[in-house]
Amino acid sequence: MAEHPAYPVGLRLSGRRVVVLGGGQVAQRRLPALIAAGADIVLVSPEATPSVEAMADTGEITWQRRPYAEGDLAEAWYALIATSDPRANAQASAEAERHRVWCVRSDDADQATAWTPATGHSEGVTVAVLTTDARGRDPRHTAAIRDAVVEGLRDGTLVAPHHRTRTAGVALVGGGPGDPDLITVRGRRLLAEADVVIADRLGPRDLLAELPPHVEVIDAAKIPYGRYMAQEAINNALVEHARQGKAVVRLKGGDPFVFGRGMEEVQALAEAGIPCTVVPGISSSISVPGAAGIPVTHRGVAHEFTVVSGHVAPDDERSLVDWPSLARLTGTLVILMGVDKIGKIAETLVAHGKSPETPVALVQEGTTAAQRRVDATLATVAETVRAEDVKPPAVIVVGAVVGVGPHPTA
Known part of the structure; x- marks a missing residue:
């Protein structure tokens, strides 16, 4: 048998009995895929990891808390043998052979009738990789191939054209x-x-x-x-x-x-x-400050952050922002699209109670090669924008979190 490669096949186990012997780490890794396949899973093991026990508690599997016994594989379609007892594994493997049950063994793949491929998923496609040469199995190499294919499918570097008509x-x-x-x-x-x-x-x-x-x-x-x-x-x-x-x-x-x-x-x-x-995408309101070393929240400094649009000035009748209320908040204020209105915004915040010394950071072209950070206060931000020639797009952060990280550099 070892001279021939394994024949790849996809098992449809929905509603069919699957027996898992052993409740350790191997079972913990393999059970989720069996559950996702809809299998009727019976776990036979005196002990189980907390994660496996949780699967039993939620009814995803049936747990018989005892060692393997002859007859456990009766009526099974598939078996995973993964106990710490070599003798029990050998006996269960022999029973599987007699009952023609496809059987995976974690301790001795050569004595198994089935091998578990390295698998991954991407948008309705399952990638399964098996080593064809039984004498040279390298699980890490197999997993690396699986990872490369799945990553290529996910990030678009490996593209397979659709040959069936797609829905517009x-x-x-x-x-x-x-x-x-x-x-x-x-x-x-x-x-x-x-x-x-x-x-x-x-x-x-x-x-x-x-x-x-x-x-x-x-x-x-x-x-x-x-x-x-x-x-x-x-x-x-x-x-x-x-x-x-x-x-x-x-x-x-x-x-x-x-x-x-x-x-x-x-x-x-x-x-x-x-x-x-x-x-959904990563919003610049959080990611750009983070890229500049500014956390929008920080323990003991800010327990909230508010994101507002600054594309119209506070005194513009089109503005829907309650600037007086924002001035009274103690958390972080993140302003998008507000570079050309920041002078009026700062004046309004100060007029309604925000300290003129409140730190302000402007992060231009955040996360790109052209990123730069310019720091100021509410009192100086309008002049700083002019002096430093800050241009959109820039994210403006107002609040004590601006001073939490390392000293900023341009």
């Missing part, structure tokens, strides 16, 4: 704060599968260079007719391309629903009957 739809993908490594795994995979990408200027632009030549990239910042009509044009482009049966990705900076007009696009797609998937 749009993926609203939060690209994160700018660093291409900070997009989510799912977002990167959907981007790799796209036919059309409608991208914001604040999205992770470096990822666009990785797209295949056939992918149409639409720069949302260049859609005409001004801001209001630009959003309408974006909505129309999403609907139009999706109706053509294309896989459309709307690549946005940060998170689609944090000052990103994501819900406007979802509503437009819903009205057009276009299915939409929303993929």
Whole structure:
């Protein structure tokens, strides 16, 4: 038997009896996949790890608290033998052979009738890797191959084209704060599968260079007719391309629903009957301060943080922000899109009780190679912005947390 490679096959174990002998670390690692497969699992073991015991307590498995006994494998479809008793393992293995039950042995793979592959999952695909040469099995090498394939599928560097017709739809993908490594795994995979990408200027632009030549990239910042009509044009482009049966990705900076007009696009797609998937992104409101060494909360310093838009000044009738209330809070204030209004914002906060000496940090182009941090106070921030020529995009952090980390550098 050892001279021939194992024959790979996927077992459909839903509702079928599976017997696991031994409740130690091997069982703890293997049981979740068996549970996910819907198997009717019987664990036979006098002891079990706390995690395995919890599976029994919640009814995911049936636990018989005793050693293996002849006949335990009767009516089983599959068996995992993983006790610490070599003699019991050998007896159970012999019983499995007599009853023609496929059997995995953790202590002696050569005496087993089945091997467990190194497995991984990515969006409906299961990757299972087996070593074909029984004499040269290397579990670490097998696992490394599995990891490489799964990671490639997840991050989009390994792309297999779909040959069946896909359902038209749009993926609203939060690209994160700018660093291409900070997009989510799912977002990167959907981007790799796209036919059309409608991208914001604040999205992770470096990822666009990785797209295949056939992918149409639409720069949302260049859609005409001004801001209001630009959003309408974006909505129309999403609907139009999706109706053509294309896989459309709307690549946005940060998170689609944090000052990103994501819900406007979802509503437009819903009205057009276009299915939409929303993929959350890492918001710049937290990640950019973190990249600059600023925690938005810190024990004994700030127990809350508030994120507001500063795209309109506090005295603008369009503003929906309660600036007087924010001035009374003791936590951290994070302001997005507020560089050109920071002078008026600072004046308003001070006028309603915030100390002029409250620390302020401005982090420009956060998480990118061009990132820089400029520190000030509410009293000096307006002049500092002018003197240091701080430009959008920049995240502004107001509060004592600005001084928590190491001394900032430009």
